[in-house]
Amino acid sequence: MTRQLVVTVPAVDAELASDALWGLGVVAVEERVDVDGETELWTSLGDEATAADVRLPQPWPWRFVEVDDAVAETWRQFAQPVWVEADLVVCPAWVPFDEPAGVVVLRIEPGATFGMGDHPTTMLSMRALRRLVHMGCTVLDVGCGSGVLAIGACVFGAQGAVGIDIAPAAVPVTTANALANGVASRVGVSTTDLADLDGTYDLVVANILAPALIALSADLLRVLAPGGSLVISGILAEAHAHVLSALAPLRVVATDELDGWVAVTLR
Numbered sequence: 001m002t003r004q005l006v007v008t009v010p011a012v013d014a015e016l017a018s019d020a021l022w023g024l025g026v027v028a029v030e031e032r033v034d035v036d037g038e039t040e041l042w043t044s045l046g047d048e049a050t051a052a053d054v055r056l057p058q059p060w061p062w063r064f065v066e067v068d069d070a071v072a073e074t075w076r077q078f079a080q081p082v083w084v085e086a087d088l089v090v091c092p093a094w095v096p097f098d099e100p101a102g103v104v105v106l107r108i109e110p111g112a113t114f115g116m117g118d119h120p121t122t123m124l125s126m127r128a129l130r131r132l133v134h135m136g137c138t139v140l141d142v143g144c145g146s147g148v149l150a151i152g153a154c155v156f157g158a159q160g161a162v163g164i165d166i167a168p169a170a171v172p173v174t175t176a177n178a179l180a181n182g183v184a185s186r187v188g189v190s191t192t193d194l195a196d197l198d199g200t201y202d203l204v205v206a207n208i209l210a211p212a213l214i215a216l217s218a219d220l221l222r223v224l225a226p227g228g229s230l231v232i233s234g235i236l237a238e239a240h241a242h243v244l245s246a247l248a249p250l251r252v253v254a255t256d257e258l259d260g261w262v263a264v265t266l267r
Ligand SMILES: C[S@@+](CC[C@H](N)C(=O)[O-])C[C@H]1O[C@@H](n2cnc3c(N)ncnc32)[C@H](O)[C@@H]1O
Pocket: 022, 023, 024, 025, 026, 113, 114, 115, 116, 117, 121, 122, 125, 141, 142, 143, 144, 145, 146, 147, 148, 149, 164, 165, 166, 167, 170, 194, 207, 208, 209, 212, 216, 234
């Protein structure tokens, strides 16, 4: 059996609630309409999830439901390779895919973490990273989930990448994905709080929702090496000025948008 989280929201709040769940690191969110016409969002925070893990921005009713493993895994049948760029694919590890010549393919098994490459914020962050990574640079991935960005950075040429996440599942999942993609010796991952992390990094990426980015802003500034770049995503095109203010004196050097989401590069 697998523990599912079901959040019930008025239809008008479905998108906001889905975004909040993505920010908690879920892999997939399924929308169902219940008998009262309200929207149920079905997802998973992992089998060990407790009430403390259900951090929602509004007091929507929620419940845990134990469901059959086969039902919980249905989404896997429909997972597809994601073309992040014309020559860059993130492929679910269990999906057969003939690698075309000249195309970089990252194989990702998400387990109970976020990071299949299919969410706009992951795609935007990955594209920004690919532009910014230079040979030998060091990368910090705050909220690494499946490790997809940290692993991508190493495949693009980074000397090494450190991933951190508050979700314990991110550690074994990122470790296994780094191994599967041939960069295990260059990817480190832990549940260390950003506040407790020492050192600085040439490139810092944080694909987390706005409130978390603001809460982490002082430490994001602290861990960024002088002259380094910070890529933030998980923020909406129409509402992210408050996040940029929290990251002053860094200045925006690029803003990339997809489906209402943005990734902003600051330096
Ligand atoms: C949207 S997912 C991003 C996953 C992956 N980096 C990607 O781009 O696909 C956000 C991740 O941030 C993690 N997270 C949320 N708040 C965090 C915090 N304060 N510190 C570290 N990780 C956090 C979540 O557990 C989740 O795995």
